[in-house]
Amino acid sequence: MATVKKDAIVFTNGREINVPGGIVSITRSLELTDYYSRNVLYHDPTHKDGPVVNIYGLNKDEAIEIADLMIQLWIELKDNIRQFNISKAEIFRARKGSR
Numbered sequence: 001m002a003t004v005k006k007d008a009i010v011f012t013n014g015r016e017i018n019v020p021g022g023i024v025s026i027t028r029s030l031e032l033t034d035y036y037s038r039n040v041l042y043h044d045p046t047h048k049d050g051p052v053v054n055i056y057g058l059n060k061d062e063a064i065e066i067a068d069l070m071i072q073l074w075i076e077l078k079d080n081i082r083q084f085n086i087s088k089a090e091i092f093r094a095r096k097g098s099r
Helices: 060-084
Strands: 003-005 008-010 016-018 024-026 032-034 039-043 052-054
Antiparallel strands (some): 003 008, 008 016, 032 039
């Protein structure tokens, strides 16, 4: 699974992409955006059945690694809230392998 290193996502194949804050979000239409809400993997709306725009040139495995990483971080936050309650700073401690 990919890991976050400051402003980069590092894939298991050794490739790194610079992503501000190491954050990738997903929209309701399943398009990916970065920290600045810039679309980075999306359907080009100027073409009906047009190409997918892939700013980082992600391959299939890298896209799956990003999904797995972000899912893991959400699961850790959810587990920490259950364990420590919403008012404790401990909820923001990610497991070492996820960071």
